[in-house]
Amino acid sequence: MRKLQLLLFFLATIAATCQGLDEVDHGRNYNIYPLRLKSGSGGHHIPGLTCSSWRLGVETHNIIEWITVPEECEGYVGNYMLGHQYREDSEAVTIHAFRYAKSLNLTGDGKDTWVFDIDETTLSNLPYYAKHGFGVNAYNSTSFNEWVNLGVAPALPSSLKLYWKLLNLGIKIVFLTGRPEDQTNITVANLRNVRFTKWEKLILKDSSFSGKTAVVYKSTQRKKLEDEGYRIVGNIGDQWSDILGTNTGNRTFKLPDPMYYLS
Ligand SMILES: [Mg+2]
Numbered sequence: 001m002r003k004l005q006l007l008l009f010f011l012a013t014i015a016a017t018c019q020g021l022d023e024v025d026h027g028r029n030y031n032i033y034p035l036r037l038k039s040g041s042g043g044h045h046i047p048g049l050t051c052s053s054w055r056l057g058v059e060t061h062n063i064i065e066w067i068t069v070p071e072e073c074e075g076y077v078g079n080y081m082l083g084h085q086y087r088e089d090s091e092a093v094t095i096h097a098f099r100y101a102k103s104l105n106l107t108g109d110g111k112d113t114w115v116f117d118i119d120e121t122t123l124s125n126l127p128y129y130a131k132h133g134f135g136v137n138a139y140n141s142t143s144f145n146e147w148v149n150l151g152v153a154p155a156l157p158s159s160l161k162l163y164w165k166l167l168n169l170g171i172k173i174v175f176l177t178g179r180p181e182d183q184t185n186i187t188v189a190n191l192r193n194v195r196f197t198k199w200e201k202l203i204l205k206d207s208s209f210s211g212k213t214a215v216v217y218k219s220t221q222r223k224k225l226e227d228e229g230y231r232i233v234g235n236i237g238d239q240w241s242d243i244l245g246t247n248t249g250n251r252t253f254k255l256p257d258p259m260y261y262l263s
Helices: 003-025 047-059 069-081 085-101 126-130 141-148 157-168 181-193 216-225
Strands: 112-116 171-182 200-207 231-237 250-253
Touching: 069 126, 069 141, 085 157, 085 231, 085 250, 112 157, 112 216, 126 141, 141 181, 157 171, 157 216, 157 231, 171 181, 171 216, 181 200, 200 216, 216 231
Parallel strands: 112 171, 112 231, 171 200, 231 250
Antiparallel strands: none
């Protein structure tokens, strides 16, 4: 009798859940129970859910100063980066960046500039990270620089589109990157190979900034630009350190990057 009661209760629960999901699917009534955390049979969180919360925390800068992607999130981050979502999230950023740019009253005096970061903003190192655990492995400067020195990083498609649209509006482009100055030639060649062919300035990190944070380095360089009379109308990067600090520009845009964190 007890077993029968349990079976009836179980069937009733399934029926109620299915009905609830059905209602959500039809967009009519949003019941609270489909919003419960998904859990496995033992009550363990499905790994993807934990990792998606981790990614949100990273992108909103609630999770900071992290060294590597959590090991259990390698598959999640890999799927995100290689799948359509990364591209769609990037496109959402650049579409809004261009809407903003179009709304500006540009002076046409050649001083309106847009600052682009390079790695994971202009050029993608995804082919490298795909072979190195999508950020699970600790940063290795030797192997990363070997990759950079190949000069074969592809363009981020949505950033390339934004770049050309901004140029067509008459906005000057400044590339501001944490890459060291000895990578100037290969960076120029790589940019040109993937159709980033014009810029007002290309600023790489000189040795006087060694040991300084990206926030300090980039703020200093942006201040120099403004001291030279440039107006930074927009600023786009994949790291919070690209868009924090001083002289950040009139508007900043953050591209997704759940693979590494630079302060
Ligand atoms: Mg970057």
